[in-house]
Amino acid sequence: MKKSKVCVVTGASKGIGNAIAKRLNSDGYHSVAVDINEPDDDDFKSADGITFIKCDVTNEEEVHKLFSSVISDFGSVDVLVNNAGIIRDNMIWNMPEQDFDNVINVNLKGTWLMCKAASGLMKEKGSGCIINIASRAWLGNAGQTNYAASKAGVVALTRVLSLELGRYGIAVNAVAPGLIDTPMTRKLPAEVLEKLILAQPTRKIGLPEDVAHAVSFLADSRTSFINGQVIYVDGGKSVASNMV
Numbered sequence: 658m659k660k661s662k663v664c665v666v667t668g669a670s671k672g673i674g675n676a677i678a679k680r681l682n683s684d685g686y687h688s689v690a691v692d693i694n695e696p697d698d699d700d701f702k703s704a705d706g707i708t709f710i711k712c713d714v715t716n717e718e719e720v721h722k723l724f725s726s727v728i729s730d731f732g733s734v735d736v737l738v739n740n741a742g743i744i745r746d747n748m749i750w751n752m753p754e755q756d757f758d759n760v761i762n763v764n765l766k767g768t769w770l771m772c773k774a775a776s777g778l779m780k781e782k783g784s785g786c787i788i789n790i791a792s793r794a795w796l797g798n799a800g801q802t803n804y805a806a807s808k809a810g811v812v813a814l815t816r817v818l819s820l821e822l823g824r825y826g827i828a829v830n831a832v833a834p835g836l837i838d839t840p841m842t843r844k845l846p847a848e849v850l851e852k853l854i855l856a857q858p859t860r861k862i863g864l865p866e867d868v869a870h871a872v873s874f875l876a877d878s879r880t881s882f883i884n885g886q887v888i889y890v891d892g893g894k895s896v897a898s899n900m901v
C-alpha cells in the first residue's frame with residue numbers, strides 16, 4: 658500500500674538507522690533507507706513500505722540524485738533523519754589526519770549536504786522535519802577529538818537551521834544517543850565495551866530502538882513546536898561524565 662508521508666533515513670543498512678527506518682515505517686511513513694552499502698538483511702530490503710537507495714552522503718552529486726528520485730517516485734520528503742556516521746578513535750597524538758578528515762566529512766559535511774538538499778524541498782512545501790543524530794560524545798570523550806568535534810558541529814548545525822527554517826514550517830532537532838548496541842560499538846574490544854557499560858549510570862547499553870523511539874516522537878506532527886533542541890537518549894550519561 659502506498660503511504661502518503663515519506664521519510665529519508667541515512668545510514669539505514671544497519672544499527673540505529675535501520676531501527677529508525679523500521680520504526681517510522683510502522684508509524685505510517687514510507688521509509689527511504691539510504692546507505693553507502695546495501696543492507697545484508699534481504700527481508701528489510703524487500704519490506705513493504707521500505708525502499709533502499711544507495712548513496713554516499715558526502716557526495717553532493719549522489720545526494721542530489723537521491724532527492725530527485727525520491728521526489729519523482731514518492732512526491733515529497735516529510736522527514737529527514739541524518740544518521741549516517743563513523744568513528745575513528747585515537748588519542749590526538751596517534752590520530753592520522755585522514756581519520757580526522759573522514760569523520761568530519763561523513764558526520765558533519767554529509768549531514769550538511771543532506772540538510773541543504775532537503776531544506777529546499779521542504780521550504781517549497783512549507784513543512785518538514787529534520788532530525789540529526791548527534792552523540793552524547795559532543796560533550797567530550799577522550800580519544801574522540803574528531804568524532805566529538807563532528808557531533809558538536811551537528812548540534813550547532815541543528816540549532817542554526819532551527820532559526821533559518823522555522824518560519825517555513827520546518828522543525829530541526831537533534832537526538833544525542835549514549836552507548837548503544839550496534840555494529841559500531843560491537844567493533845570495540847570486549848574489555849573496552851565492558852568498561853564503558855560500567856561507566857553508565859544505568860550500567861546498561863541502550864538499544865537502537867530506544868533511539869528510534871525518540872526520533873518517532875520528534876517526527877510526530879504533534880511535537881512540531883519542539884525546535885532546535887537536543888534530546889539525549891543515554892541513560893543519563895550526559896548528566897555527569899565521571900561515573901566509575
Ligand code: NAP
Nearest residue numbers: 668672673693694713714740741742792836837839840841
Ligand atoms: P553503524 O552500526 O556503523 O551504522 C552506520 C551506518 O552508516 C552504516 O551502515 C554505514 O555503512 C553507514 N555509512 C557510513 N558512511 C556513510 C556514508 N558516507 N554515506 C551513507 N552511509 C554511510 O553505526 P550506529 O552505531 O548505528 O550509529 C548511527 C549513528 O548514531 C551515527 O551517526 C553515530 O555516530 C551515532 N551514535 C552511535 C552511538 C552508538 O553507541 N552506537 C552513540 C552515539 C551516537 P558501512 O558501515 O557499511 O560503512
